[in-house]
Each structure stands twice: as C-alpha cells, then as structure tokens.
Amino acid sequence: MISPGKKTLAQRLFEPKSVEAQALVPKIATYAVLLFWSLVVLFPLYWVLVTSFKSESDVFSGPFYLPFIDFQPNLDAWRFMLLENNTLRPYFNSVIVAVASTGLAVLIGSLAAYALVRIRFQVTLASIGCFLALLAAVVVAVAAAQVPWPVATAAAVVLFVIFLGTIGRRFRLSVGNNDIEFWMISNRIMPPIVAVLPIYVMFQHLKLLDTQVALIATYTAVNLPIVVWLTRDFFAGIPLDLEESAEIDGASKFRVFFTIALPLVRSGLVATLLLVLILAWNEYLLALFLSNANAQTMPVLVSAQNTTRGPQWWYMSVLIVIMIVPVIVIAAFLQKHIARGLLVGAVKG
Amino acid sequence: MRVSLQEIHKSFGAVDVVKGLNLEIADGEFLVLLGPSGCGKTTALRMVAGLESVTAGRIFIGERDVTDVLPKYRDVAMVFQSYALYPHMTVAENIGYPLKLRSVTKTEQDARIREAAGKVHLEDFLDRYPRQLSGGQRQRVALARAIVRRPSLFLMDEPLSNLDAKLRGYMRSELKRLQADLGVTTIYVTHDQIEAMTLAHRVAVMNKGVVQQIATPREIYDDPANLFVAGFIGSPPMNTIRGSVGDGCFVLPEGRIDIGGYAPAKDVILGFRPEDARIMAPGAGCVHATVFACELTGNETIVTCTLSDAQVVVKMDKDFDVPIDAPVGIQINNRKACLFDPATGERVRA
Numbered sequence: 001m002i003s004p005g006k007k008t009l010a011q012r013l014f015e016p017k018s019v020e021a022q023a024l025v026p027k028i029a030t031y032a033v034l035l036f037w038s039l040v041v042l043f044p045l046y047w048v049l050v051t052s053f054k055s056e057s058d059v060f061s062g063p064f065y066l067p068f069i070d071f072q073p074n075l076d077a078w079r080f081m082l083l084e085n086n087t088l089r090p091y092f093n094s095v096i097v098a099v100a101s102t103g104l105a106v107l108i109g110s111l112a113a114y115a116l117v118r119i120r121f122q123v124t125l126a127s128i129g130c131f132l133a134l135l136a137a138v139v140v141a142v143a144a145a146q147v148p149w150p151v152a153t154a155a156a157v158v159l160f161v162i163f164l165g166t167i168g169r170r171f172r173l174s175v176g177n178n179d180i181e182f183w184m185i186s187n188r189i190m191p192p193i194v195a196v197l198p199i200y201v202m203f204q205h206l207k208l209l210d211t212q213v214a215l216i217a218t219y220t221a222v223n224l225p226i227v228v229w230l231t232r233d234f235f236a237g238i239p240l241d242l243e244e245s246a247e248i249d250g251a252s253k254f255r256v257f258f259t260i261a262l263p264l265v266r267s268g269l270v271a272t273l274l275l276v277l278i279l280a281w282n283e284y285l286l287a288l289f290l291s292n293a294n295a296q297t298m299p300v301l302v303s304a305q306n307t308t309r310g311p312q313w314w315y316m317s318v319l320i321v322i323m324i325v326p327v328i329v330i331a332a333f334l335q336k337h338i339a340r341g342l343l344v345g346a347v348k349g
Numbered sequence: 350m351r352v353s354l355q356e357i358h359k360s361f362g363a364v365d366v367v368k369g370l371n372l373e374i375a376d377g378e379f380l381v382l383l384g385p386s387g388c389g390k391t392t393a394l395r396m397v398a399g400l401e402s403v404t405a406g407r408i409f410i411g412e413r414d415v416t417d418v419l420p421k422y423r424d425v426a427m428v429f430q431s432y433a434l435y436p437h438m439t440v441a442e443n444i445g446y447p448l449k450l451r452s453v454t455k456t457e458q459d460a461r462i463r464e465a466a467g468k469v470h471l472e473d474f475l476d477r478y479p480r481q482l483s484g485g486q487r488q489r490v491a492l493a494r495a496i497v498r499r500p501s502l503f504l505m506d507e508p509l510s511n512l513d514a515k516l517r518g519y520m521r522s523e524l525k526r527l528q529a530d531l532g533v534t535t536i537y538v539t540h541d542q543i544e545a546m547t548l549a550h551r552v553a554v555m556n557k558g559v560v561q562q563i564a565t566p567r568e569i570y571d572d573p574a575n576l577f578v579a580g581f582i583g584s585p586p587m588n589t590i591r592g593s594v595g596d597g598c599f600v601l602p603e604g605r606i607d608i609g610g611y612a613p614a615k616d617v618i619l620g621f622r623p624e625d626a627r628i629m630a631p632g633a634g635c636v637h638a639t640v641f642a643c644e645l646t647g648n649e650t651i652v653t654c655t656l657s658d659a660q661v662v663v664k665m666d667k668d669f670d671v672p673i674d675a676p677v678g679i680q681i682n683n684r685k686a687c688l689f690d691p692a693t694g695e696r697v698r699a
Contacts, residue, residue, distance in 0.1 A: 244433070248425060
C-alpha cells in the first residue's frame, strides 16, 4: 500500500507531467534539452536555405552563417536552376511519380490489408508450387527455346487453371493469412539493390526504361508491403458489427470498404499516405537505374550536382529547398486529419 | 412476412452450435429466442441475417429460399447489441444509410428519415454524431435505421442489454408498441426472460443448440415442456422435488401430494411455482418442512424451506414472517403442479 503523498522512484521518474509543474532547475534543464534538439533538427534546414543564396566564393571562403552580415545573399543559383537549367522536368517527374505511386500503393495496399483482415484465405502449397514451376518453365522457354513470351504465358495460365481444377483439389496443406502477410513484409526486408538489375532487364524488355510508368510501377510495388503492414492493424480495429450492419443495410463488400472502413481509418491512412509519399519522393536507387534524361527525378538531379568540378553546394541547396517545401506544406495540410478518437460512439464501450 | 427455418444445423469446426432448428414464424409475429449464453440463439439469428452460413437446412423468408442469398438481398434489418452506429455519420446520415444504398431520391430520403426519427423521438438530434448521444438515444438511432426502409423482417440481437434497468423497461414498452404499429415480423434474441415474457407473441426457449419449447409466454410459464424450461423461466424458478408415486399420490418422507390418481412411473419429479404453494401452520398442508430463510423483497416475502434433501421456495404476502428453522406445513396447489420424468427431464402428462 503506497500512501498517496509518496511516490516510488519509478513513478517520479517516468510519470508524465507538465513542464509548468516542474521546479525551476528541472524546468530550465528541460527547455535546454528541447532547445538543443530543435537546433539539431532545424540547423541543417537553415544551412541549406542560406547556402542556396550564396555564391561559389561565399561557400568556399566560409563558413558564413548570417546573410547580409557575413555575406551578401544573391539569387544567382536560383536563377540558374529555375531558368537556365532543366529543373522543372525532373520536378514534375518527381511530382507525378510520387503522387501516382502513392495513390496506387495506398489504394491497392489498403484493399489488400482489409481483405487480409476480413477474409480468410487458404492458398494450398501445391498451387503455389505449381505457379512457381510454371513461372520457371516460362522463363526457360522464353530465354532458351526462343518461344514468344505471350504464347508461353498463355500456355502457362491454361496449365495452371487445369491444375487448379483437377489434381490441385487433392492437396490440403495450405498457407493462411499470417503467412501471406509475412510474405508481403519479407518483400520489403530484402534490400532493393538485389532486385534492381532484374527490374532493369524487365523494363528493358517491356521497352519502358526511362519512363514515368516504370518508376510508378516500381515504387508502387516497393511501397505496397509498407501500406499493407501499417493499415492492417487499423482495419482490424474496426468493430465487425459496423461492417455487418452495413452489409445488412444493403452495402456490397466494396461499398462497406469505401463508405465505412476507409473513413474510419482515415487518420491512420493519412499517416501511411504521408510516409509512403515521402519515401517515393526521396527514392534514389531505383530512379538512378530506371531513369535517364526523360524520367529523371529530383533526388537523381540533386546527386548530379556533385560534378567533376566538385560538389556544387549552392545549386544543390536550391534543389533541396524546392524539394522540401511541398513536403512541409502537405504535412501541415494533412496534420489535422491525423486525429485520434474517431471511433468514439460507434459501439457501446 | 412469414419466416421458416427448416432443420437448420450450424457447426464451427467440430462444435455443433445449432442442432436441427425448426421454426415457423407467422407474418407480423414477434418471436423471441430465449436461452442462456452459448445456446446458439445469436448464431441462429445471424444465419437468418445471412452473416453466418448454414451448415445444413433451408431458410425461407416469405416464399423465397434465402439460404444462400447475400445479406443485402434478404431485405432484413438488424439491430445489434452494440448498436453498430457509423461513427463518422450524423444521426440523419446513419438513419438514411440504407436508403442511400437503395438510390432513394433525396427528398424522399429526407421525408422518410424524419418519419423514422419521429417514431423514436429523435427529431431534435438529426445533426448530432453518435458520440454526442446517450446510450438510450444511440439505441433509438439503431432502431430508426432498422425501420426506415420498411424491411420484411426485423432481427434484434439483445438490443436492450446495454441500457440501464430503468431505460430498459421504458424502451421495452416502446419497442413493443413500435412492432405492433409497424406489424413487421420480428425475431428477437435475448437471455432476459422478462423481455421474452413481455415482448413476445411466442417464445422459443433454446438450450445447447436445441429448441426446448415454442409457445406463448403464458404457456411457457404455466406449462413447461421439460425441466430445463421449468428451471429457466420464472424468478425464482419452478421448484422441483424428486419422489415416488404410490396410491395415486406423489410420496415424500415428509408427506404426500394428491396427483389425481395418475401414476405414470415409480419415480417422478414434481414441479410447482413458488406462487402455487402456501406456508401453513405445522401439521397442516400436505407436506411438512423447516424454514431455511425468509426474505422480504418489498412487495412479497420469499420463504425458502428444506424439504427432503432439496430446497423449495414459496412466495407469500409481504406481511408474512416466520423464524428460521421453524417447522411449517406446505400446501401445494396440485392442479398447477407438473410432473417430469427424472431420466429424460421431459414432462409427464396424464
């Protein structure tokens, strides 16, 4: 029995309490730590911003910290990057690729997550084995025997359907939802560099190298596991009664998904969307391989400023600033949707 | 609309939850499925709604076989125990959701939402969100959402069990009135026998996936089909004492009760309601017993007596009082007593 006035050490250390309620010295210490961390976070942003207004000589004879005092800011780098250099094309590429792949990944991923939560799948191991065997056969046929790939694929699909309809029924051993989920996440555990070359060859054969479509498709595929993984818990948190009620009220499964489930996980979905958008916006490795002059995105352009004449810090800073601004604007815009407590009042708690 | 369940079975893996359920529900009837938790009554309701598949058997709504029909095509409305209101929609949007799915015009939607809200006294709350409502109001929104599209069948899964006792009594009468006004066939699931007795035209008592008795509330109470129904209905439930039959009487070491000369078996169980017996002076009455406890509930006194190795409960007037361990006589109204077979628990009738 602990008397109300006395708290254990653990309680005193870890109980959350308002800064206002602290004594003077801890209060100063708290603010000092917060200030220090704010500097750690904000200084690089400040540094990039001021560097974008510096000229080459300012950068190399520096470091100069304060504009108008240490150095005279100018718009040379901005003028070059926005007017003379071809910056807008990669910028629009980035916007289109990031927005489209995020939209697709969130749409497909949330549908998949919802299905994994609400539908019990039983995929037999035999059908998976058959699928993989046929896939290998198609690859061998196309590569070694010069069979045209549409013919090989069509033959494989027919064989697969026949297998499912006949001997496939005899097998009982199957994988469940948890296995499917783990398989999806495992796609993301693999380092992307492993898959870059096969992906490159694939798009080469499809004649889609250096197009936005290639980047959108790849980013969508890469980000899908993250969306599934993050949103499945949100969907699992929706009371089943709500969806059953909607079904009895006359809604189809898709209608239930779009009018009941999606609005209820809105805050989680917005957080996921933001995360995936930033991942796609900043993606470098795949863009480096899959794009060239036409579909080049901003991260590739930024790294391209590290030229034979050394890193062009001032140009790089301009690009980084215009890359950061939309992310900050979108985050500020979506923040109000990341609110909790949306499910209050749904079912008697 | 008429509803018919024919030989319905439901198993979850190796567990049989519903075993051969047969129900014929007339048009406009209020049928209550009553039973202890886990007896399969909610599963039965969910099968009628289409939320649960049927392992074997057929379900008909009207003349239509709906056994394999999706819930949305069954034209039923369901009220959940948890109310299942859509939290991101206002009261009006909640009530109007079934209409929106049926592409009813906006003006007709508004009119029908107002009408449904009016029936449950919610006109002033149409713009609120569920989280801004009290439990009773949420319950009424769920009701309004069920009645707004005039379904051919209402399904209710313990709709009142989350309300406090006072509100529950009030909503019970509202519900009964509403069902009578609308005349829609209703299947209502509850474990509360008061709800079952007060609301139902007929009650189906279920236990372990099997219907024990389907009858009017009065019949269920006065004329239970077996020991389970006798012990489940009534508060306190029916007294049951085991004894033998001899000379046309039910014989106990403590006395004998005339059962009209009928002797079906050597051993029987005799059941009688607490209100069908009287405590008498020692020596009077047909059996003698000792008082175990005497409890005043306010409007009546409940006297528990020890008789053989069993305890029997007798309801007396509120002015009645006897000391503990006092010897008393009990007079049992033998015309209202029931006999049961001790082996099967089934009723033994003359």
